[in-house]
Amino acid sequence: MKPPSIKDIANKANVSITTVSFILNGKAENMRISKAVIEKVNAIIKEIGFKPNQVARSLRTGNTKTIGLLVEDISNPFFASIARKIEDKAYKKGYKISYSSTENDVSKAKDLIEMFKSRKVDAYIIAPVPGIEDDIRQLQADGIPVVIFDRHIPDLEVNCVVVDNYKGTFEATDYLIERGKKNIGFVTVNVQVAEMKDRLLGYQKALEQHNIEFDASLYTEVPFDSSDLNTNAQLALLFKENPQMDAVLFSTNYLAIKGLGTLKEIGKLMNDDFCVVAYDDHDVFKLHTPPISVVDQPIEEIAERVIDILLQELSKVNYGPALNVKTNEVQKVILLPKFIVR
Amino acid sequence: MKPPSIKDIANKANVSITTVSFILNGKAENMRISKAVIEKVNAIIKEIGFKPNQVARSLRTGNTKTIGLLVEDISNPFFASIARKIEDKAYKKGYKISYSSTENDVSKAKDLIEMFKSRKVDAYIIAPVPGIEDDIRQLQADGIPVVIFDRHIPDLEVNCVVVDNYKGTFEATDYLIERGKKNIGFVTVNVQVAEMKDRLLGYQKALEQHNIEFDASLYTEVPFDSSDLNTNAQLALLFKENPQMDAVLFSTNYLAIKGLGTLKEIGKLMNDDFCVVAYDDHDVFKLHTPPISVVDQPIEEIAERVIDILLQELSKVNYGPALNVKTNEVQKVILLPKFIVR
DNA sequence: ATGAAAGCGCTAACAA
DNA sequence: TTGTTAGCGCTTTCAT
Numbered sequence: 001m002k003p004p005s006i007k008d009i010a011n012k013a014n015v016s017i018t019t020v021s022f023i024l025n026g027k028a029e030n031m032r033i034s035k036a037v038i039e040k041v042n043a044i045i046k047e048i049g050f051k052p053n054q055v056a057r058s059l060r061t062g063n064t065k066t067i068g069l070l071v072e073d074i075s076n077p078f079f080a081s082i083a084r085k086i087e088d089k090a091y092k093k094g095y096k097i098s099y100s101s102t103e104n105d106v107s108k109a110k111d112l113i114e115m116f117k118s119r120k121v122d123a124y125i126i127a128p129v130p131g132i133e134d135d136i137r138q139l140q141a142d143g144i145p146v147v148i149f150d151r152h153i154p155d156l157e158v159n160c161v162v163v164d165n166y167k168g169t170f171e172a173t174d175y176l177i178e179r180g181k182k183n184i185g186f187v188t189v190n191v192q193v194a195e196m197k198d199r200l201l202g203y204q205k206a207l208e209q210h211n212i213e214f215d216a217s218l219y220t221e222v223p224f225d226s227s228d229l230n231t232n233a234q235l236a237l238l239f240k241e242n243p244q245m246d247a248v249l250f251s252t253n254y255l256a257i258k259g260l261g262t263l264k265e266i267g268k269l270m271n272d273d274f275c276v277v278a279y280d281d282h283d284v285f286k287l288h289t290p291p292i293s294v295v296d297q298p299i300e301e302i303a304e305r306v307i308d309i310l311l312q313e314l315s316k317v318n319y320g321p322a323l324n325v326k327t328n329e330v331q332k333v334i335l336l337p338k339f340i341v342r
Numbered sequence: 343m344k345p346p347s348i349k350d351i352a353n354k355a356n357v358s359i360t361t362v363s364f365i366l367n368g369k370a371e372n373m374r375i376s377k378a379v380i381e382k383v384n385a386i387i388k389e390i391g392f393k394p395n396q397v398a399r400s401l402r403t404g405n406t407k408t409i410g411l412l413v414e415d416i417s418n419p420f421f422a423s424i425a426r427k428i429e430d431k432a433y434k435k436g437y438k439i440s441y442s443s444t445e446n447d448v449s450k451a452k453d454l455i456e457m458f459k460s461r462k463v464d465a466y467i468i469a470p471v472p473g474i475e476d477d478i479r480q481l482q483a484d485g486i487p488v489v490i491f492d493r494h495i496p497d498l499e500v501n502c503v504v505v506d507n508y509k510g511t512f513e514a515t516d517y518l519i520e521r522g523k524k525n526i527g528f529v530t531v532n533v534q535v536a537e538m539k540d541r542l543l544g545y546q547k548a549l550e551q552h553n554i555e556f557d558a559s560l561y562t563e564v565p566f567d568s569s570d571l572n573t574n575a576q577l578a579l580l581f582k583e584n585p586q587m588d589a590v591l592f593s594t595n596y597l598a599i600k601g602l603g604t605l606k607e608i609g610k611l612m613n614d615d616f617c618v619v620a621y622d623d624h625d626v627f628k629l630h631t632p633p634i635s636v637v638d639q640p641i642e643e644i645a646e647r648v649i650d651i652l653l654q655e656l657s658k659v660n661y662g663p664a665l666n667v668k669t670n671e672v673q674k675v676i677l678l679p680k681f682i683v684r
Numbered sequence: 685a686t687g688a689a690a691g692c693g694c695t696a697a698c699a700a
Numbered sequence: 701t702t703g704t705t706a707g708c709g710c711t712t713t714c715a716t
Contacts (some may be wrong), residue, residue, distance in 0.1 A: 003459075003484075005709055016687045021711060032685055054460040055406065056709030058397045059692050066440070066461075075426035077419060082415035087443060098408070098440045098459060100433070101426060115438060117345075118396040119408075142345075254425035260629050283624075287602050347693055358703045363695060375701065401708050647697035 006048045012048070013041050020045075024052060058120060067310065068116035069099040070109060070126045071150075078253060078280050078299065079127065082149075086125065086305030087102070093311055095122070104191065104224055106131035123310050128153055130193055145313035149306050151195050159313070161305045161333045165195045168295035168337035169202030169249060172277045175339060176247045177210045181275075183218060185238065185248035187255055190221040199251045199279070205336035218242055219314075222255060231255075243269040246274055260288065281340065290340035298335050305333050346392045354390070355383050362387075366394060405467065409652065410458035411441040412451060412468045413492075420622050420641065421469065421579060421594060424491075427645030428467065435653055437464070446533065446566055447472035455481070465652050470495055472535055487655035491648050493537050501655070503647045503675045507537045510637035510679035511544030511591060514619045517635075517681060518589045519552045523617075525560060527580065527590035529597055532563040541593045541621070560584055573597075577604040588616055595622035602630065623682065633684035640677050647675050 004108055008025070010017040019033060023041050033057040040261040044050075067090055071079040087097050098121060102109040109129045116124065128136065136300035139146050140158060147159040176184050186203050188196055204214050220238050222231050235258065239245065256278030263270070270276060270290050278285050278294045284294035310330050348366070352359040361375060365383050386392075402408045409432055413421040429439050440463060444451040451471045458466065465487040468478065475495055481488050482500060489501040518526050528545050530538055546556050562580050564573050581587065593600035598620030605612070612618060612632050620627050620636045627634035649673065651673050 008707080017710080018687055018689095018712080019685090022686090027712095034685065037685085051456060051460045053401075053462065053709050055397060055400045055462050056692090057711075059395075059401050059694090059708090060710045060712085064397065073426065074416075074429065075419070077417070077421040077422070080417040080419070080422040084415065084443060087441070088414065091442070096440055096442070096461065098438055099425075099429070100438070101429060114393060118393045119438065120395065120397050138699080170664055257625050257629070264629060281597050283626045284629055287599070287606060287630060336709080349693080359694080360704080364702095367695080369696095379702085396692050398708090399695080401692090401710090402694045402696090404708080454705060511699080 003053070004048045006050075006052065006117050009041065009044055009048065009050055010142040013037075013044050015041065019037070019216055035193050050130065062120070063122045064120050066119070066121045066125045068097055068113075068119075068121040069177055070102055070112055070116075070124065071099070072104050072127055072129070073101045074099055075101075076254065077282060078297070079297050082303045082306075084302060086307045089307040089311070090306070093223035095311075095314075102127075102129050104129050110135055123147075123314055125149065125310060127151060130191070145310055145316075147306050147310050147313075149302055151193050154194060157330050158278055159309050159330045159332070161197070161309070162304055163297045163302070163337050165198035165337075166202040166205075168279070168297075168339065169199045169251070170206045171202075171337075171339040172249055172293070172295050173203045174209070175341065176249075176275075176277065177206065177212065177318045179280075182212065183215065183242070183244045183246050185218040185220075185242065187220055187222065187235065187238070187248060187259060188251035189225050189255060198249060203249060218245060228258065231258050232262050232265070235259055238285050239263065239266060239268055247277065248274075249277045249279075251279050253278060253282050255279075256292070256294075257282065260284065260292070285342070293342045294340050296340050297337045298338065301311050301335055305335070309333075343397070346390045348392075348394065351383065351386055351390065355379075355386050357383065373646075374550075376532050385527065388637040404462070405464045406462050407436055408438050408440055408461070408463045408538050410455075410461075410466045411439050411461040412444055412454055412458075412466065412470075413441065414446050414469055414471070415443045416441055419624060420425065420639070423641050424645045424648075427642060428649045430651040431646070431653070437653075444469075444471050445661055446471050452477055459506075462583070465656055467648055468489065468654060469493060472533070483682055487631035487652055487658075489648050489652045489655075491644055497537060498678075499672050501651050501672045501674070503677065504537070505644070505677045505679050507540035507610075507637045507679075508544040508547075510621070510639075510681065511541045511593070512548045513544075513589055513681040514635070514637050515545045515548035516551070517683065518591075518617075518619065519548065523589040524554065525557065525584070525586045525588050527562075527584065527587045527666055528593070529564065529577065529580070529590060529601060531597060533540045536595060541588055545591060560587060570600065572599050574607070575606050576603055578608050581605065581608060581610055589619065591619045591621075593621050595620060595624050597621075598634070598636075599624065599626055602626065603633070623630065626684070636682050638680045638682050647677070651675075 006017050006020050008021045015037060020041055022033060023038055061172050069083060074080055074083060077266055083099060090097055100112045102112065106129050109132050124139060126148045127150040128148050133156055136146055136158055149161040152162045173184060188200060207214055214223065220234060222234055250259050276292050278292050281296040282292045285294050348359050348362050352362045357379060361379060362383055365373060365380055411425060416422055416425060432439055435662045442454045448471050451474050455477050466481060468490045469492040470490050475498055478488055478500055491503040494502055496634060515526060530542060549556055562576060564576055567671050592601050619635050623636045623638040627636050
């Protein structure tokens with residue numbers, strides 16, 4: 001009934017549990033345990049189907065082989081795709097992922113970090129929410145590897161993988177203007193983080209460079225927790241009150257998706273006189289009629305860089321200070337978005 | 343540096359670690375520990391910011407407050423949405439989710455279950471892959487709560503939440519025929535599970551009831567691991583060789599999405615003479631021009647039923663055999679899909 | 685080349 | 701009402 005323990009194996013093989021442990025951990029060679037014993041023990045392990053209890057191991061060694069992943073919402077395709085890539089790479093190194101959605105809520109995020117702490121996860125991957133800075137600082141002070149992504153935290157020396165938000169919207173806006181657009185709308189979310197400000201800034205700077213004045217009536221901020229109904233109403237208003245609008249830029253994928261819904265509902269057509277640009281690619285935009293141009297973030301690359309940096313840190317921790325590795329050198333990666341014209 | 347332990351608290355409060363433990367676990371009342379001591383200890387706990395080490399606790403109590411979630415692919419919106427709902431409800435009960443993608447690969451799935459076992463997760467939520475039956479049986483034999491969903495396993499007495507696949511495609515096909523469609527295509531995946539067979543069966547039975555003969559040339563099976571390119575080619579062929587096709591039913595959401603891409607590419611228009619029906623709702627289908635009718639699975643309800651059954655089982659385990667609860671009574675839930683006409 | 689034993693942090697039976 | 705202590709399963713130091 002109860003799963004076999006290292007003790008059972010030791011008994012059955014007439015050796016001590018130490019010997020079994022050494023064999024399990026590949027230290028048999030080093031300890032010069034005889035081939036005969038090794039084979040006997042391994043045979044018994046296989047026969048009984050013994051698997052070491054990772055919980056006990058964690059208590060003893062202090063590492064859980066688990067990585068905590070904190071994102072805004074795991075059901076958002078952007079995060080789900082990244083989660084998947086991260087999972088794959090972590091799995092190959094024997095790490096498991098424990099994920100949680102913060103809902104962009106600091107207190108929930110803090111709570112989740114507490115849970116992860118008491119569960120002793122070895123490392124953290126965090127898409128930070130505003131207000132979480134101190135908790136991240138604390139993790140670092142405790143010597144736990146952390147990588148943040150999606151959002152940058154100014155003044156915090158932490159490993160970080162982000163996309164150049166300014167450049168994305170700048171290019172998109174510039175493109176629209178070059179195509180003769182003069183009244184370009186901008187729809188964003190009311191979350192006050194640098195990323196969103198940068199996206200706005202990219203848009204504004206592009207206007208400026210073409211001597212177009214920023215028109216506040218073409219700009220709207222949708223509350224983060226706005227209901228579908230309210231978002232819809234807000235966007236419908238924007239479009240109806242500004243018939244002169246000849247293009248609109250959305251600063252997130254879900255806003256763009258909702259926006260397309262609104263446009264469909266109010267019957268506003270996309271054609272030479274009005275077009276839409278979205279943020280983050282999505283099947284919806286590819287298959288839409290007409291297809292929607294997007295500022296695309298390199299999802300695969302984000303995931304890859306994040307997990308690579310983390311695994312690197314994790315191996316540092318093991319060999320630790322002994323090798324005199326400077327653990328306070330952080331890596332900041334800024335990836336480029338790609339403007340996909342459709 | 344090292345986090346405080348229960349011992350540190352005990353020392354600081356001049357009480358034994360037992361007392362602290364009882365207070366931590368809400369057994370203070372029961373043990374008639376004085377109010378004064380309780381308050382003193384709680385104050386110190388708060389001051390030091392002590393959080394019990396869940397790993398040690400797990401080793402001692404045997405439960406980890408963690409649920410293992412096995413799905414085919416966490417980046418598939420269907421699974422991601424379900425994962426999110428499950429996470430929310432589990433979180434409220436103090437459980438964390440550890441997820442993994444099986445890629446519909448038995449050996450990977452087996453491997454993942456092994457990992458979860460050695461990590462001693464308290465319960466499993468599994469979207470099963472063919473060939474995993476024995477492993478699930480084993481979990482049950484070990485007395486570990488399991489709920490499977492998305493796919494049913496015949497001959498296995500296990501908690502299970504599925505959708506009536508037959509009914510979904512039957513209704514959709516029936517609707518199409520009533521609307522005068524005579525040459526309805528069917529695109530499915532070559533995974534041999536009951537669910538897919540049922541979806542095919544629903545389609546076939548609806549044809550039969552209207553005295554339409556099943557036409558094998560209108561039917562195609564896309565290999566599960568087919569590349570985008572190959573899938574595209576296969577579907578393009580299907581459409582080109584069957585210009586008489588006046589409707590097509592896709593048996594999964596991702597096939598439908600790929601199919602829409604193919605149709606767009608080859609320039610086949612959707613109109614009164616040709617329409618598409620997809621499986622599982624998705625923003626793409628809502629926003630498509632024209633909008634795509636779908637057989638919708640009740641995602642929220644699936645997630646809710648799954649986690650409810652699991653939490654119920656989990657509470658059983660605690661009070662266990664002592665209360666003489668029949669733990670071998672399983673719950674099988676069959677939910678109804680909804681055909682959404684667009 | 686192998687074994688004995690301490691201890692990771694916690695819970696809970698038993699003592700006092 | 702509170703304290704002492706065994707032990708969960710494992711790793712690792714020290715002894716032999």
